[in-house]
Amino acid sequence: MSAPIPTERPRGRHAAPTPADDFLIPDASIYDVLFGDLTDDExxxxxxxxxxxxxxxSYGQLVRQIDLTAGALAARGIRVGSVVGVLCPNVPVFATVFHGILRAGATATTINSLYTAREVANQLRDADAHWLFTVSALLPHAAEAAVEVGIPKAQVIVIDGADGHISLADLLAEGREAPDVQFDPAEHLAVLPYSSGTTGKPKGVMLTHRNLVANILQSQSHISLxxxxxxxxxxxxFHIYGMTVLLNYALLxxxxxxxxxxxxxxxxxxxxQDTTCTWVFVAPPIAVALAKHPLVNQFDLSSVQVIFSGAAPLDGALARSVQDRLDCxxxxxxxxxxxxxxxxxxxxDRTDIxxxxxxxxxxxxxxxxxxxxTGADVAxxxxxxSTPGELLIRGPQVMKGYLNNPEATSAALDADGWLHTGDIATVDEQGVYTIVDRLKELIKYKGYQVAPAVLEAVLLSHPQIADAAVIGALDDDGQEIPKAFVVRQPDAALTDSDVMDFVAANxxxxxKVRRVEFIDVIPKSTSGKILRKDLRAGGGH
Structure with a gap:
């Protein structure tokens, strides 16, 4: 690929006072942008x-490993148009494998490490992947899935080694140089992550090199690491939050x-504590632990300067509790x-928000x-x-669409390029947005809209509640009511009446919460979203 060439100056609406009007998107692959201009010091x-x-x-070692991996894959016929599955936890060589696949011109479909063999097979089949990287600990599921979709054993690469399988060390030892690949970064798919599926069947999200490049460069205006x-x-x-904001942005x-x-x-x-981390990216469940768990006091977390939460709404009171406890x-x-x-x-630096x-x-x-x-704009x-409205997004980071699913694509992306997020938000006069709730998760109680996130924030403020979730459930008359699922703090003596009275006062x-069920753990996706469908299936009535 060629060196980065500035090609566009997109403009933003409600943009922060950053160089949005002069924003440049290089016409380059994600590899070129991340690793194309490393200095000797870097x-x-x-x-x-x-x-x-x-x-x-080191950065030098990483780039060499990526190039060698790309060369070994190219020698095996993996090229532009190939799709390679990655079923691997967060280990250092994930970066080598992931970027090696992209450097070879192929597309990576990253797979949830908690998936069953059937779920792995479904994604491999849907993405039309013919190669799979995994680790020995996940090999049983990976091997079963590969057999189900017809991926031969020789094309299942076990990163840390396993009998009868190629390892990453084997690929690196071949000493092959990375191929010279050519593609249009604006059109060629870099990755095929799958949407969470909490409201339906997971769908392959088509993200190009341009999408990924744009988003890491866009992040520079707000994320100051x-x-x-x-x-x-x-x-x-394997989740897009970790892939872009951690793996790619931190390297950039x-x-x-x-x-x-x-x-x-x-x-x-x-x-x-031991690695003296300065930035800690979390999902709200980890923020709850940082705010409430007594174990936190046993560690020196003074190096932490920023806790950055994403993947699900973070309540302001919870954020302040973490901020006060960790002084960050x-x-x-x-x-x-x-x-x-x-x-x-x-x-x-925006402490006023x-x-x-x-x-x-x-x-x-x-x-x-x-x-x-009505579809009318909310000002x-x-x-x-403002009054709440569905949040719509348009920009260079928006996907091409869903893989082989034009119906779902047209439902999400309108003719003018606006992505309909399904999230309900408000905006103030300074252009600051706040998520109220999911469009489909709003509870209709006697004609009133009740936002589960609001009630969950109240519940989490109770000192005897470790975690909580709220869904709409049916009462004896078949009418929808707010139902709370509550995880008690250890040794807490908390009754359902205590919970309902506390919420009612706030x-x-x-x-008001009309029904309470105590459970051991709130089911959540790996990205931190509450799996309300699981709560409904287990006790939503």
Missing amino acids: LRATAIIDGPSGAET GRDDRVLAVLPF QRASLVTVPKFDLPEFLRIV IVCQGYGMTETSPVTHAVPT DRSAIGLPLSATEARLVDPE ATDPGP VAPHE
Whole structure:
């Protein structure tokens, strides 16, 4: 690929005071943008730290491994148009494999490490993947899925080695140089992540090299991490949040990425402490632990400067609790798989923005609110926030569409290029957006709309509640009512009446919780979204 060439100057609506009007998108691959201009000092700098062991990989070592992987894959016939599955937790070599696939001109479809063999097979089949990278711990599911979709054993690469399989070490040892590949970054698919599927069957999201390049460059206007930072990567790289904001953006900024293969609170805290992480990207469930768990007090987290939350709404009171406990900045951003993912974020220096807000649109990002019933635009009011409306997004980070699913694509993307997010938001006179709730998750109680996120924020403020979720359930008359699922703090003596009385004292009458069920854990996706469909299936009536 050629060196980056500035080609466009997109303009943004409600843009923050950043160089949005002069925003340039290079006509280049993600590899060229990330690794095409490394200086000698940067080549020697630490790119990735393995959280569990502390082993370090320099930028120079990483780029060499990526090139060798691309060369080995090209020698096996993997090229532009090939799709390669990646079923792997957050380990340093994920970066090697992922970018090696893209460097070879192929498309990576990243797979949830918690998937069953059947779910892995479904994604491989839908994406039309003919090769699969995995690790030995996940090989049983991977092998079963490969057999189901007809991927031969020779094309299942076990990164850390397994009998009868090619390993990453084998590929690197071949010493093959990366191929010279040519493609249009604006059209060629870099990745095929799959949407969460919490409201339906997962769909392949077609994201181009241009989408990924645009989004990491857009993020520079709001996410201020840099070369001196150590960035904790516990959020999975297979998910678009981890892929873009951690794996790609941290490398673009020449930061050091600290990988954590799975979330375990004591190990998570130890790694933050021992590697002196400065930026910690989380989803709200981790923020709850940081705010409430007594174990946090046993670790030195003084290196942490910023906690940045995404993937699901973060309540302002919870954000302030984390901020006060850790003496750091806490802010959040917003995005979707379909937007590569970031569209909004709270800049770390904007202490005037409420912590419950998702912030300002990134450079070159247009955002608007429309009435879900009429489609009419909702305008900001002065003073105070607007009335709620569905958030629509337009910008260079928006997907091409859903793979082989024109019906779903046309339902999400209108003729003018606006992505309909399905999220309900408000905007104030300064262009600051706040998510109210999901369009499909709003509870209709006697004609009133009740937002589960509002009730969940109230519930989480109770000192005896460790976690909570709210759904719409049917009462004895078949009418929808708010039902709370509550996880008690250890040794808490909390009754359903206690919970309902507490909520009633803090919300409008129509918003009161009418039913409570105590459970051991709130089901959530790996990206931190509450799996309300699971709650409905298990006890939604």
